[in-house]
Amino acid sequence: MYQPIGHKVEKMFSGIALKYDFLNHLLSFGLDFLWRKALVNKVKKIKPRTVLDLATGSGDVAFSLRKSLDSSIPILAQDFCEPMLEQARIKQRSFPQQGPLKFEFGDCMDLTLEDTSFDAITISFGVRNFENRVQGFREMHRVLDNDGSLFILEFSQPYQWFKPIYFIYLKYILPTIAGLITKDKEAYKYLAGTIESFPTKESLSEQLREAGFQKISTKSLTFSTVVIHQASKH
Numbered sequence: 001m002y003q004p005i006g007h008k009v010e011k012m013f014s015g016i017a018l019k020y021d022f023l024n025h026l027l028s029f030g031l032d033f034l035w036r037k038a039l040v041n042k043v044k045k046i047k048p049r050t051v052l053d054l055a056t057g058s059g060d061v062a063f064s065l066r067k068s069l070d071s072s073i074p075i076l077a078q079d080f081c082e083p084m085l086e087q088a089r090i091k092q093r094s095f096p097q098q099g100p101l102k103f104e105f106g107d108c109m110d111l112t113l114e115d116t117s118f119d120a121i122t123i124s125f126g127v128r129n130f131e132n133r134v135q136g137f138r139e140m141h142r143v144l145d146n147d148g149s150l151f152i153l154e155f156s157q158p159y160q161w162f163k164p165i166y167f168i169y170l171k172y173i174l175p176t177i178a179g180l181i182t183k184d185k186e187a188y189k190y191l192a193g194t195i196e197s198f199p200t201k202e203s204l205s206e207q208l209r210e211a212g213f214q215k216i217s218t219k220s221l222t223f224s225t226v227v228i229h230q231a232s233k234h
């Protein structure tokens with residue numbers, strides 16, 4: 001039976017939700033904390049009044065934003081996978097209240113949010129799994145305020161010299177470790193495949209331009225295995 005890609009992605013994240021955080025920190029050697037911090041520092045610089053974190057998963061970017069931004073700034077965090085959102089809500093119970101932070105269902109392909117309603121949108125390790133990336137970018141462009149900015153944290157293509165070591169790790173080591181812990185090696189093989197086939201930062205910038213974004217800049221982290229794209233609505 002035909003199942004849209006979004007449905008398969010949602011099902012896959014449902015299956016690994018309980019172990020997601022632990023594996024994230026383990027498989028990235030703890031670097032994911034630094035990558036998210038770099039993202040949040042960029043957001044802080046534009047002094048947003050309203051923030052939307054898309055594909056929030058278990059909420060680590062949303063919590064990091066909440067800690068760094070003024071308590072008067074509301075943060076809305078959305079994902080289409082309820083078990084991932086449930087992990088975020090569990091963490092929220094032990095998170096000190098530092099201002100409004102709401103986790104709710106939302107599909108990036110079809111956001112049920114008003115036009116021009118946020119001045120910063122973040123998405124970390126989410127766009128790689130989109131059914132239609134340009135459509136997702138168009139939705140983000142629509143809900144961004146006219147002076148707003150989009151911040152994408154995502155895997156990218158590493159420097160040439162680092163590729164052999166990196167792809168051996170991605171193809172063989174990562175799925176084996178993750179498979180032992182989650183009993184779902186296929187999910188991590190799929191995720192590793194999406195990292196390997198993900199566009200370069202130049203191609204991703206082109207897709208952002210296609211969706212209407214302008215003034216696109218990039219910052220490479222950890223041998224360019226991860227890149228932050230920042231883009232303005234106008």
Ligand SMILES: C[S@@+](CC[C@H](N)C(=O)[O-])C[C@H]1O[C@@H](n2cnc3c(N)ncnc32)[C@H](O)[C@@H]1O
Pocket residue numbers: 006009010013024054055056057058059060061078079080081084106107108109123124125126129130131
């Ligand atoms: C790798 S996790 C990243 C979670 C979190 N942002 C982080 O940095 O840890 C990817 C998340 O994207 C979500 N996702 C993928 N496609 C989506 C879509 N079309 N709409 C909403 N969420 C989506 C998945 O459910 C999953 O929780």
